[in-house]
Amino acid sequence: MKRERIEQLLQFSDVHVLVLGDIMLDEYIFGNTKRISPEAPVPVVNLEKRHYRLGGAANVAMNTFALGAKTSIIGLIGDDFNGRLLTSLTDENKEMNTFLIKDVGRKTTCKTRILAANQHLLRVDNEDEYEVDDEIVGKVESMLKYIHHNTRIDIIVMQDYNKGFFSPAMIRAVINWSKENGVKSALDPKVNHIDVYKGVDIFKPNLKEVKTYLGSEVSVNLEGLAKVNEAIQERLSIDMLILTLSAEGIYVANQEGAHWESTSVQSIVDVSGAGDTVMSLVALLYCNEEASIEEIAQLANFGGAAVCRIPGVAVVDKEMIMNVIEKVK
Numbered sequence: 001m002k003r004e005r006i007e008q009l010l011q012f013s014d015v016h017v018l019v020l021g022d023i024m025l026d027e028y029i030f031g032n033t034k035r036i037s038p039e040a041p042v043p044v045v046n047l048e049k050r051h052y053r054l055g056g057a058a059n060v061a062m063n064t065f066a067l068g069a070k071t072s073i074i075g076l077i078g079d080d081f082n083g084r085l086l087t088s089l090t091d092e093n094k095e096m097n098t099f100l101i102k103d104v105g106r107k108t109t110c111k112t113r114i115l116a117a118n119q120h121l122l123r124v125d126n127e128d129e130y131e132v133d134d135e136i137v138g139k140v141e142s143m144l145k146y147i148h149h150n151t152r153i154d155i156i157v158m159q160d161y162n163k164g165f166f167s168p169a170m171i172r173a174v175i176n177w178s179k180e181n182g183v184k185s186a187l188d189p190k191v192n193h194i195d196v197y198k199g200v201d202i203f204k205p206n207l208k209e210v211k212t213y214l215g216s217e218v219s220v221n222l223e224g225l226a227k228v229n230e231a232i233q234e235r236l237s238i239d240m241l242i243l244t245l246s247a248e249g250i251y252v253a254n255q256e257g258a259h260w261e262s263t264s265v266q267s268i269v270d271v272s273g274a275g276d277t278v279m280s281l282v283a284l285l286y287c288n289e290e291a292s293i294e295e296i297a298q299l300a301n302f303g304g305a306a307v308c309r310i311p312g313v314a315v316v317d318k319e320m321i322m323n324v325i326e327k328v329k
């Protein structure tokens with residue numbers, strides 16, 4: 001792909017993406033360890049610094065925003081310290097439209113990672129996973145109408161991490177609304193309720209999720225991947241499959257054909273937030289009717305490679321993608 005074409009494809013200023021789903025707070029505790037605890041055979045970490053980032057669906061929104069798209073986000077928080085901290089992080093970016101629904105009885109999802117000497121020692125998850133009620137579904141429907149009325153939504157990205165946002169009622173409400181209003185839709189799934197997502201335009205699982213959903217092993221070759229596409233098309237009536245294959249690259253298929261973009265060691269997809277970056281790029285490129293499935297696969301792969309160069313969950317912009325492309329060449 002020529003540089004001019006890449007730069008043309010990465011122009012997203014006219015695209016308005018709405019990301020909704022399970023937003024999270026990512027907490028990083030950095031320190032050093034020089035001894036083992038006398039209380040148990042575990043390292044003692046001396047705290048050096050603590051850092052907070054937006055995670056989950058919020059990380060996808062940060063990626064689409066960094067790539068130049070108009071971005072809105074709808075998410076769920078609790079009435080707690082982590083919810084207030086997450087709100088303050090979203091408030092720092094005034095240009096991204098953020099709509100947070102407070103569920104008083106729910107914990108704001110927070111993932112705490114403890115690192116020492118560049119080693120990830122432990123992760124602690126503080127969260128609730130019960131599904132939302134009909135009142136919250138109604139609030140989301142009202143927000144969809146409000147956002148779309150003010151600035152037309154081009155695509156909705158549903159980020160499902162099994163934290164309770166996507167109940168069957170919520171899924172049906174969002175997909176029905178998108179169909180009625182001619183808005184494209186994309187799903188980054190977990191296995192729960194996948195069949196309810198029937199009719200979504202883009203379906204982006206990873207290899208593990210596909211194996212679980214189909215209940216069978218998957219042969220990572222052209223024949224095996226074609227069978228996966230056929231099975232998913234039959235079950236979900238999607239328009240495009242985006243299957244991330246970790247070190248094996250990314251497979252993209254629609255009604256017109258399929259393309260498997262293999263990868264090098266420096267272009268690994270779906271590691272430490274790379275799947276979020278892939279989803280962001282795919283959703284934005286899907287809004288460009290001139291982008292081929294080969295181009296979508298290639299740029300998504302490069303985006304995944306760019307984020308894999310950054311420790312932890314991170315945000316990728318156009319310059320970072322271009323740098324990866326130049327080095328791979």
